[in-house]
Amino acid sequence: MALNRRTFLKRTAAASALFSILPREVMGKMGGANNFVAPSDQLTRGIIGVGGIGRSSHHFASDQSCRLVALCDVDQKHLDSAVAAAKKNFNETVKAYHDFRELIHDPNVDIVHIATPPHWHGLMSVEAANAGKDIFCEKPMTRTIGEGKRVEEAVKRNARVFRLNTWFRFKDTFYGLGTDVKPLKKLVDSGLLGWPLKVRISGATGFTWKFYWVGKENLEVQPIPKELDYDLWLGPAPYKPYNIHRTHQTFRGYFDYDGGGLADMGQHYIDPVQYILGKDDTFPVKVEIDAPQQHPDAVGIWRTITYTYEDGCQIILEGEGFESEGKVPYIEGPKGKVYKGFECTIPNVQELINEMPDPEPRNTDFLECVRNRRQFALNESNGHHSATIVNMGVCALRLNRTLHFDPKTQLFIGDEAANLLVNQPMRGEWGKMI
């Protein structure tokens, strides 16, 4: 076996143990941008998908602690432009790949960053885990519940570190809510609101379901652009006649690749709620839908989606018709309500919160997790759980009926059609990969 970078890293582990007696702060400072990092301590990263989020300034980055070494895209224009930008911005001559499998199996890549449309996330994550790579995956984690289950399994089996990229459960004010998660978590943990709780993710509580991310029915057939490998762009998705609206950016409006604002933004909004409610290791048992019947291909709008947990807690998504203002509580319990901007019916709540201990610390530095093989704060397991909430909603939406879910088997109860949506077939050879 050739000595690749990874085995080299392992073999030199004994030597680097020398550093480990240094205090952590000193180690941390060594990773700073102005300090030299030995190449053997540097991590490397390859990005798959450089047409959208993969080219955002936050992700399209390279520094001493983690170098960008490879890029992949099936649109030659996107790829060429990204390769040029890597040279210009970071003076890196990156490897350019057309087929993501080659990037994943490139021995110079430690971390695979998956920034494609969602219909690829499951396949690529499993492939990367099986290849022994750590994974940074954009939201939503997967497009189906079955794929998510397989990703969780593959990451665990292969002892990988997986980060799902949404972050509101550990930092930042999220959307129009006007507060970050910490005080909400403290409030809920304190029991001051009582139990069970109802959470409303609604236009009125500061979230938008982006109903302009809907698909078009009966798209006309268009010629496939020369620069695009449409076949590989579709991958596991059905080979449907090309129309530009199916692909770049507007892919979100089609169930084959995503599922509108619900599927694409849902995990951003719902994952923090799962954390606040302390439901990282269970699933809702029921999902109810109020929506017009959906087209099988193009995603449409919906009014409400209501999830219920076994203990009576509910997450209510309010869509079309709920955009207007009006005083709607974000979290509602038998003993109190909390609104946008952390306005609360409990008097002097901010002071009560301040008196309480902070939530338990979590690992929120992904590169640190990769180096120390720690589980990231939002990982294959709780990430799969919140992605499943989203995907349960998509199933109910497509079937337009109430569904009951078994958290143990991760299947719907007594509804074969719904379970078909849990495990969806993949086109051709892609079915073999997952």
Add this chain to the structure above:
Amino acid sequence: MKKTLNILLLAVLMLTVTATPAFAQDGRQRTTQTIVQDALALMPLQTQADFNREMEDLAKAAPQSVEILAGMLQPTEKATNNLLEYAINGVTNYASANAKYKQAVLDGLRAAAPKAPDQYVRQFLQSQIRLLAGDEKPIEFVQHAGAAPYAQAYDNLKALGPNAGPAIVKTLKSKDRALRMQALKFATANGLVTDELAGKAVGMYKKQTEEGKADIICWLGDNKVESQKPFLHKVLAQGGQPAVAAIEALGKIGGEDAATALIAQLGGDNQQEAFSALLSFRGDLSGQVTEALKVTTGQQQNRLLSLASLRRIKSAAPVVFDLAKDNPAARKALSGVVGKEDINKVAGLLDAAAGEEMSDYQKALSASIKSLDAKEQYQAVSAEMKKAANKERFYPILASTNTNESVEELQKIGSQAAIKALLRSTNLKAAAPLLNAAKTGDNNALNGYINLMGNYQKNADARYDGLNTAMQLARSDEQKRVILSFLGSTPTRNAFLLAGKYLDDKNLGYDAAVAEKNIINKTTEDIEYEVVKENLTKAMALYKAHGTADDGYAVDELKKIISELKPSPVYELSDEEKAQGFELLFDGTNLDNFVGNKVGYVPINGCINVTANYGNESNLYTKKEYRDFIFRFEFCFLRPGVNNGVGIRTPMGVDAAYEGMCECQILDHDAPMYAGLREYQVHGSVYGVIPAKRIKHKPRVEPGRDPCSGQPHHRNRER
């Protein structure tokens, strides 16, 4: 490449011909085989016309055509089936939109599915059947190999299930950190961590590297293993990397002994870790922290002060006050420990403070009044201020009570310091003094005014007025940008017109475009068709140039809105009216036949709109004078309580009801504000002269509803 593929398909085709009895012929005398062959030669299709033609042919020839296509699908190992899948998918989609072909296509798929050469082809055909019928069986998935040795180890642990304990302990011997972590995580995730397993894992501790030791200790903490606390204390005493992990673990497990140990660490090398652990420590720390404050010094004491402050340990207040005399850290900590009982004490300190102490005591005073309601806060601060020698030090705290009284008091003082303090107020009454200061060139006051008015939610028209004033005073692009963003949430015609003026600004164009899109989506007011069209067209171009993912959707959205805009109607007299001698005063587009107040009265989309918000209140008059006449018009109320009238034979610039011949009242007299009307004041009366028979108005047209049908609508556009 494509050519070879076609040849390959043809070769497969030749083989299939003999096997499938498909010799039915179509209109062009082609057999089904030929139809399939012709269609495949054109895949993937490039235009809608080609697609419709070929799919029509294939669908017409179903079920045989579908069976032939499906029969050509190769085992996935051997070949790629792309073009065949395209064709089958195409005909499925076509049939789902053309009901007459649905059954035949379904029959073809159903006949082919059982003959599929492998699982993947079968899955594909099932998915097509599902598209048309929605009743196919679930699909089985296969487990694939992973990277050795991890996958193997994981599968072993999984097979052992609840008995995986010994295997997990054994794995801890491995030199591979990832493998050890996998085993530890497995135990955590599967609820296998018992005191016994923890004990055995600790038994492996000595043989580990520093990293390995830290991993085991973190794991004990994650699982809150109480029984290993004595061990963790020992590790903590030994120092090094495992000690850092032990701090984290003890913090998670908790208990009085843990708190004591962590507090003891606050002066040492790992004080940062100990401090974080204490911030999230479950349990009451007040007794220990208060006592420790009395006996510690230096850095350890300062850390304790921060902790007392951040965790709001009120019982520490007396000690902290004591220390505040000489220790700046204690002064800063005061704001976390004081309560309303300390108001007087803090106020005294603030009055006597020097230099940078002042802001610490201001913060402490703010904190001490927090538990009072606004009025009590005002009274408390105002009383302390009266007693104080350095009154201006109390202004900001007074302002932050947001009470009317506080604003009035500061306004009366009127000094620069008092106005500066008003920047802290969210009370709308602060707007006037801030505006005055802004007019004299005070930039901060202008920023304060913009924020105050922009966040005023009660009345969109008042918000607009404030923002309009601010826009005239704004100097920097940054100020204008903030104003534009507030205008975007002010869904009125005026806001649309004002933001529209910035669409051509090279720095602010995009911000104006965002505002225009937000306004047009929310407004229920009528805005002139021509203006809307022009502004939205400009906005669309600006979004296009900006070019992020969401901008693309905004372009689509604006395109749709623009395409649905309806030009103003142009009215003409009917032949009958012409014959009767009527003249047209208003054709829906202009006020050419009128004189007087053309600011308040505006032709918008076929109506003459008037609202008090458009400016002055004087009247609109016909240009010509008429002798005897019949005046025909229609009206509607868009808000409750509308009051207007038709004046007859009146001089200009005076009140028609009193100084003209008369005014015919037009009044929403059903509004509650008109409960006490006299009979000669009701709608239709010759005001003050001839009472009209009181009618009940039809339900008022709500904003966003069509005046004729009462249906929801968007002004200027259909939904």
